[in-house]
Amino acid sequence: MSAYEELERLLKRISVLGDANALLYWDYEVMMPPGEQDRRTNEMAVLSEFAHELFTSDQVGALLERATAEALTPEQRDVVKITKRRYDRQRRVPASLVKEMSATATRAELAWKKAREENDFASFAPHLRRVIELAKRYAQAIDATAPIYQTLLQDYDEGATIDETATLLSHIAQGIKDLIRPGPDRPGSEPLPPYDVPVEKQRQFNEWLARQIGYDFTKGRLDTGVHPMTMAFGRITTRYTDGWLLSLYSTIHEAGHAMYEHNLDPAWHGTPLGQASNLAIHESQSRLLENEFGKSDAFISFLYPRLKESYAIPFTEEQVRAELRAIRPGTIRVNADEVTYNLHVILRFELERRIFADQLAVEELPAAWNDRFEELFGFRPPNDKEGVLQDTHWSGGAFGYFPTYVKGSAFAAQQYEAIKRAMPDIEEDFSRGDTTRLRAWLREHIHRHGDLYLLNELAEKATGKPLTADSYLHYLHERYG
Amino acid sequence: MSAYEELERLLKRISVLGDANALLYWDYEVMMPPGEQDRRTNEMAVLSEFAHELFTSDQVGALLERATAEALTPEQRDVVKITKRRYDRQRRVPASLVKEMSATATRAELAWKKAREENDFASFAPHLRRVIELAKRYAQAIDATAPIYQTLLQDYDEGATIDETATLLSHIAQGIKDLIRPGPDRPGSEPLPPYDVPVEKQRQFNEWLARQIGYDFTKGRLDTGVHPMTMAFGRITTRYTDGWLLSLYSTIHEAGHAMYEHNLDPAWHGTPLGQASNLAIHESQSRLLENEFGKSDAFISFLYPRLKESYAIPFTEEQVRAELRAIRPGTIRVNADEVTYNLHVILRFELERRIFADQLAVEELPAAWNDRFEELFGFRPPNDKEGVLQDTHWSGGAFGYFPTYVKGSAFAAQQYEAIKRAMPDIEEDFSRGDTTRLRAWLREHIHRHGDLYLLNELAEKATGKPLTADSYLHYLHERYG
Numbered sequence: 001m002s003a004y005e006e007l008e009r010l011l012k013r014i015s016v017l018g019d020a021n022a023l024l025y026w027d028y029e030v031m032m033p034p035g036e037q038d039r040r041t042n043e044m045a046v047l048s049e050f051a052h053e054l055f056t057s058d059q060v061g062a063l064l065e066r067a068t069a070e071a072l073t074p075e076q077r078d079v080v081k082i083t084k085r086r087y088d089r090q091r092r093v094p095a096s097l098v099k100e101m102s103a104t105a106t107r108a109e110l111a112w113k114k115a116r117e118e119n120d121f122a123s124f125a126p127h128l129r130r131v132i133e134l135a136k137r138y139a140q141a142i143d144a145t146a147p148i149y150q151t152l153l154q155d156y157d158e159g160a161t162i163d164e165t166a167t168l169l170s171h172i173a174q175g176i177k178d179l180i181r182p183g184p185d186r187p188g189s190e191p192l193p194p195y196d197v198p199v200e201k202q203r204q205f206n207e208w209l210a211r212q213i214g215y216d217f218t219k220g221r222l223d224t225g226v227h228p229m230t231m232a233f234g235r236i237t238t239r240y241t242d243g244w245l246l247s248l249y250s251t252i253h254e255a256g257h258a259m260y261e262h263n264l265d266p267a268w269h270g271t272p273l274g275q276a277s278n279l280a281i282h283e284s285q286s287r288l289l290e291n292e293f294g295k296s297d298a299f300i301s302f303l304y305p306r307l308k309e310s311y312a313i314p315f316t317e318e319q320v321r322a323e324l325r326a327i328r329p330g331t332i333r334v335n336a337d338e339v340t341y342n343l344h345v346i347l348r349f350e351l352e353r354r355i356f357a358d359q360l361a362v363e364e365l366p367a368a369w370n371d372r373f374e375e376l377f378g379f380r381p382p383n384d385k386e387g388v389l390q391d392t393h394w395s396g397g398a399f400g401y402f403p404t405y406v407k408g409s410a411f412a413a414q415q416y417e418a419i420k421r422a423m424p425d426i427e428e429d430f431s432r433g434d435t436t437r438l439r440a441w442l443r444e445h446i447h448r449h450g451d452l453y454l455l456n457e458l459a460e461k462a463t464g465k466p467l468t469a470d471s472y473l474h475y476l477h478e479r480y481g
Numbered sequence: 482m483s484a485y486e487e488l489e490r491l492l493k494r495i496s497v498l499g500d501a502n503a504l505l506y507w508d509y510e511v512m513m514p515p516g517e518q519d520r521r522t523n524e525m526a527v528l529s530e531f532a533h534e535l536f537t538s539d540q541v542g543a544l545l546e547r548a549t550a551e552a553l554t555p556e557q558r559d560v561v562k563i564t565k566r567r568y569d570r571q572r573r574v575p576a577s578l579v580k581e582m583s584a585t586a587t588r589a590e591l592a593w594k595k596a597r598e599e600n601d602f603a604s605f606a607p608h609l610r611r612v613i614e615l616a617k618r619y620a621q622a623i624d625a626t627a628p629i630y631q632t633l634l635q636d637y638d639e640g641a642t643i644d645e646t647a648t649l650l651s652h653i654a655q656g657i658k659d660l661i662r663p664g665p666d667r668p669g670s671e672p673l674p675p676y677d678v679p680v681e682k683q684r685q686f687n688e689w690l691a692r693q694i695g696y697d698f699t700k701g702r703l704d705t706g707v708h709p710m711t712m713a714f715g716r717i718t719t720r721y722t723d724g725w726l727l728s729l730y731s732t733i734h735e736a737g738h739a740m741y742e743h744n745l746d747p748a749w750h751g752t753p754l755g756q757a758s759n760l761a762i763h764e765s766q767s768r769l770l771e772n773e774f775g776k777s778d779a780f781i782s783f784l785y786p787r788l789k790e791s792y793a794i795p796f797t798e799e800q801v802r803a804e805l806r807a808i809r810p811g812t813i814r815v816n817a818d819e820v821t822y823n824l825h826v827i828l829r830f831e832l833e834r835r836i837f838a839d840q841l842a843v844e845e846l847p848a849a850w851n852d853r854f855e856e857l858f859g860f861r862p863p864n865d866k867e868g869v870l871q872d873t874h875w876s877g878g879a880f881g882y883f884p885t886y887v888k889g890s891a892f893a894a895q896q897y898e899a900i901k902r903a904m905p906d907i908e909e910d911f912s913r914g915d916t917t918r919l920r921a922w923l924r925e926h927i928h929r930h931g932d933l934y935l936l937n938e939l940a941e942k943a944t945g946k947p948l949t950a951d952s953y954l955h956y957l958h959e960r961y962g
Contacts, residue, residue: 016527019520020501027504031512035699036714039500039747046497218516233517266520 003066004076008271010060011083015270017051019233026232030223045102052098056091075273078452082272085158092142101134105396112395119385121366124395129362131397132355139356149356152400156279157407159454162353165403169346171469172406173376179339179480180329192323197244197311199224205310206238206251209303213289214435215255219262222251230286234258244311245323249290256289257282259439263447272451279401280455283408284415285446291338291409292416292475293438295324298430327480329377331386339480341405343376348391348402356399411459413472415446418463484547485557489752491541492564496751498532500714507713511704526583533579537572556754559933563753566639573623582615586877593876600866602847605876610843612878613836620837630837633881637760638888640935643834646884650827652950653887654857660820660961661808673804678725678792680705686791687719687732690784694770695916696736700743703732711767715739725792726804730771737770738763740920744928753932760882761936764889765896766927772819772890773897773956774919776805779911808961810858812867820961822886824857829872829883837880892940894953896927899944 001009021044028040054060064084072080108127115124139151153160207222215222215236225237228250236254238247260276268274276282293299304317313320327337333344351368354360360368369388374380381387393401419426419441429437445462456466463471482490502525509521535541545565553561589608596605620632634641688703696703696717706718709731717735719728741757749755757763774780785798794801808818814825832849835841841849850869855861862868874882900907900922910918926943933939937947944952 013527013531016524017531019524020505020528023505023508024501027508031702033699033701033716035697039714039750043497043500046494047501050494050498216516218514220514221512233520235514269520 002070003063004070004072004080007060007063007067007083008076008079010054010063011079012270014051014054015275017047017054021047021051022232026235029227029229029231030225030235030237041106045099048102049095049099052090053095056087056093056095060087061091075268079268079271079273082451086272089142093138094141097134097138097141101131101138101397104130104134108395108397109392112389112392116385116389119383119389121384121389124389125362128365128394131395132362132399135397135399136356147357149353149400152352152356153403154400156398156401156404157455158278159456160280160400160403165349165407166353168410168467168469169342169349169403169406172342172410172472173346175469175473176339176342176476179476180327191326191328192245192315192319194243195311195313195315197313199240201310202240202244202247205307206248209248210236210251210255212433213252213255213293214439215258216262220258228254230254230257230261234261244313245320248307249294249324252294253286253290256286259289259442260285260447263439263443264450265448268450273449275451276447277451278455279404280407280411281446281458283404284411285408285442287409288412288415288442289435292412293430293435295338295479296427296430297321298427299433300324302431302433325480329379331373331381332390338409339476340377342409345402345406347372347376352399352402407455407467410469410472411455411467413475414459414463414465414467414470415442416475417471418445483551484544485551485553485561488541488544488548488564489557489560491535491544492560493751495532495535496756498528498535502528502532503713507716510708510710510712511706511716511718522587526580529583530576530580533571534576537568537574537576541568542572556749560749560752560754563932567753570623574619575622578615578619578622582612582619582878585611585615589876589878590873593870593873597866597870600864600870602865602870605870606843609846609875612876613843613880616878616880617837628838630834630881633833633837634884635881637879637882637885638936639759639932640937641761641881641884646830646888647834649891649948649950650823650830650884650887653823653891653953654827656950656954657820657823657957660957661810672807672809673726673796673800675724676792676794676796678794680721682791683721683725683728686788687729690729691717691732691736693914694733694736694774695920696739697743701739709735711735711738711742715742725794726801729788730775730805733775734767734771737767740770740923741766741928744920744924745931746929749931754930756932757928758932759936760885761888761892762927762939764885765892766889766923768890769893769896769923770916773893774911774916776819776960777908777911778802779908780914781805783912783914806961810860812854812862813871819890820957821858823890826883826887828853828857833880833883888936888948891950891953892936892948894956895940895944895946895948895951896923897956898952899926 024040024044024047028037028044032040060083064080064087067076067080068084104127108124108131111124111127115121135152136148139146139148142151147162150160150162153162153165203222203224207217210222211217216234220234220236223235223237225239228236228238228247230236234257236251236258238250238254240247242250260282264276265274300317300321304320307313307320315323325338327339329340329343330336333341336344347369350372351360351365354368355362355365366384366388369384370380373387393399419438422441423437426437429435446458449458449461453461459465459467505521505525505528509518509525513521541564545561545568548557548561549565585608589605589612592605592608596602616633617629620627620629623632628643631641631643634643634646684703684705688698691703692698697715701715701717704716704718706720709717709719709728711717715738717732717739719731719735721728723731741763745757746755781798781802785801788794788801796804806819808820810821810824811817814822817825828850831853832841832846835849836843836846847865847869850865851861854868874880900919903922904918907918910916927939930939930942934942940946940948
């Protein structure tokens, strides 16, 4: 067996621990009886530790070394190159630190939950301080010379820099400023009144719709979850607590993530060529399905009569479209509309950047949040529960994650421009609820590459230019201007 | 850290791979989209291989050695003693053989499925020959001096011997001979006519019943499966394709297995003190709940009016009782009644014993099956599909498994005698559907010990004597005589 073959075999073996963990997590979210919680938390931690140990072992290092000297196909060379990059990065992180981060995150998440319920940032502050401290140590272990926050960003978007992220986000912020014109003259400024549809009827309609837009039920499932998510290689969840329209669009969003997972090449699974770990790219797939496709006039014209027939909704197509495209600035990110969502992310990006540049202390966060929020939105959050305490991410140590939401939106728009160049009549498909050609393009230009390319490399390859704000701002102005 | 502490930590870590595999298997049976099959099969094989490698590593051997010399609590000494026994056994099996067995079993199971459908034993024969050959090599690797079949029996019932198994089984065979008097004078000789109950109504009633008899839904779930099973630490399935009564009693049976799992001590999980791997003991728990408890007059008197109310069954209590206690000799083991079930197992035990003593070649199996079946039941199976091809076990290499069904039944009866000695009025509880005292006895005398004792040791401890046929025959004659 060549060193390369041995390496690939080992990588695929290690990836099984990740596969198992993915299923344990899906079960945790969707199926697990509550009494299994402690055992499951331990199981997931042990599997992560195992995988980290095996991947960062001397054996992997030696095989990478030897494989480099072998005659390889271009794909094999890619596997070695990308694996080497990740090996070098992860190997610098001591196992003891990984473990401490995980234990600290578990405690901090509990503290955050309580603090949010009680609107009590002070009780969460010491935990957050500890999580930040560990994140700094983690980033410094990986690269003592790079800016800490940049290293953190790269956990979710390999190759990201602070500067290009800041540039992209501030361009988008500036570009959408004049879109936020709330007022009685704006369509959708009055929310649709609540309308009850039995959950089982909704579930059936969601399942039908997922199948209609190309979600493959031989590879995945649609379940009800507390949060809409895609897990375990394209199993999706939606929730029905936010009403019939949001659950539908959550399903479309998650189906976009899932199709990406389902189109990865199983022959390369366990190697970078068969994985999808850049979250900005992943998010581009869900956003494209949800927004460019799902909120197009063409698709709404397909969806509306079917909704009307199944749910007997007492609303006109115009009302539904206005609801889907409403701009309603609010305090809570996860409830935000497509346009103002970006401002929520920009706020978090700016604060994270300042935290890791030691320009902002934990105790200053609530005030800094509210001040900047007011500048962006024109009003202040009424309390920390609707402000700095609203998201779980920081308690778990996920710093640098938020920008992938905006990058995903921007990349989706850029892809969609390329799609329309290639197929100017693509919206005719949408008016029949047909995504066949759309999916073929995505499979060809995005999905099949797995993790081969960094975000900008893939953008170049798929759309002819690196990622910029242009396409997205153009799309937003077209739809919302 | 003492060697013992390190050992226990390592065992608990290794057991997480088994936990993960258990959940993967549950998902495979209950939730998995069909397109995940190949990937899942590989994942489960890799996790098993990992666990085997880690458990049979030099490190475990060295820790066992060192721990033996340390000052230990009695429980810790037990952990070391039992682990050492299993380590010695498993370490003798080459990893290459484990892998070959698993790959061969996968192929043989596919061939068996096809052969059964087509009633074509000849196409299955070469696969079965190979599986038997590997089972022989496996047993010889473990102990070159012991009879091969005895070593195989011990995979499911540690400490089992061919002789005591043969004695027990033939005592039971003789003892039940005069119970099999089919004929028009026997209650239940006419099956209850089919009666349709909507599956959702059945599911709700099954769930209610499981909860009523003490199944803990904070630790487990009840799902619909192709086969009734207990998996992943007490998650149970039942099926509704066999009618409303069989699905109910499958649920009770599986709930018995599950309560055992749920009562294991989590502090010892991953060590022999927190596991339940003797399948004869496991089966005693399901049989006791299903039969001694579930088919008692007292419980039927509790169940009947509730069934009547929920399902509006057009049958009398007497008819339901007669159906539950019918003796109807047939060709198919899994459809057999409580009494004739034993004959099915005895047939398989005898054939397996002869196979591994080289007294019976694979090509002779169909005729040998039918001949012995006729001696035991008084008629011949019409074809191999209802004869030698009916069970999946041999194709997967599970030789020595079947006797645990009869041992479980016998041990259940012996436990129930001890329970009635301790609580002569226990049936009064049953007439209220109440298993509180029954479960407390089982927890105290069976569940909490995990894998500490061999079957006969546990029988001695819990009931005052090793396992014999006496209690079971007495019970059968009382209920069926």
